[in-house]
Amino acid sequence: MKHNVEIKSYLLQSGADLCGIAGIERFSDAPEGYHPTDVLPDCKSVIVIAKSFLAGTLACTTTIPYTIVRNMISDTMDKMAVAFCSHMEKEGVIAIPTGTIGPSEFDEKTMRFRNIVSVKHAAQAAGLGVIGKNTLLITPEYGNMVWLSVILTELELEQDPILETEFCKDCSRCINACPVKALGEPQMEQLTCWEYAFGQEGQGDWRIKCHKCRDICPHCLGSENGKMKRHL
Secondary structure (H helix, E strand, O other), X not given: OOOHHHHHHHHHHOOOOEEEEEEHHHHOOOOOOOOHHHHOOOOOEEEXXXXXXXXXXXXXXXXXXXXXXXXXXXXXXHHHHHHHHHHHHHOOOOEEEOOOOOOOEEEXXXXXXXXXXXXXXXXXXXXXXXEOOOOOEEEOOOEOXXXXXXXEEOOOOOOOOOOOOOOOOOOOHHHHHOOOOOOOOOXXXXXXXXXXXXXXXXXXXXXXXXXXXXXXXXXXXXXXXXXXXXXX
């Protein structure tokens, strides 16, 4: 299994809803220490998988169902990625997972927490969608209701075209809706957002308490989840 069609077919049959591939040259702007080759020195291609998130969670009056789905999908995607990498290794190809929701590391140069490879930037580089003003990836198929996972491989694969779409033109709904004003230029106030949504370090709640920037987006659901709009 050393070609794009075979790889995508395997991952889609394993449960992914979307799959894209980016060449290593598309990561020239990655922060120092968080480039794919900082993780896997012989990395030639970055494979990104996405799984749609249950749109019905946005219709709830509590964030508990949203949190449950987030945790279960993350675990499912990590297992999917590890199984794929194990299959590749049996075929003599190195491929490694990087984690669906972390663990995050603190980058002292920028004073931000980062995954070892940014899943959203990798997904954008792989043509799956565009990062919006709410800092979430927006896809044509599922809007921003997707969870992402990144796999690095030494294989040199054909990369997918970058999506040339502007979702956020003349729109600032997410910026205006943020209860702690964490969104906006030049970049999101990450710790402000996290402390509000998850609680301060050592005092966190197990549930995610806020996802307003996801809900308010006009492209929240995309075409595949669009049938849910009449209920939300």
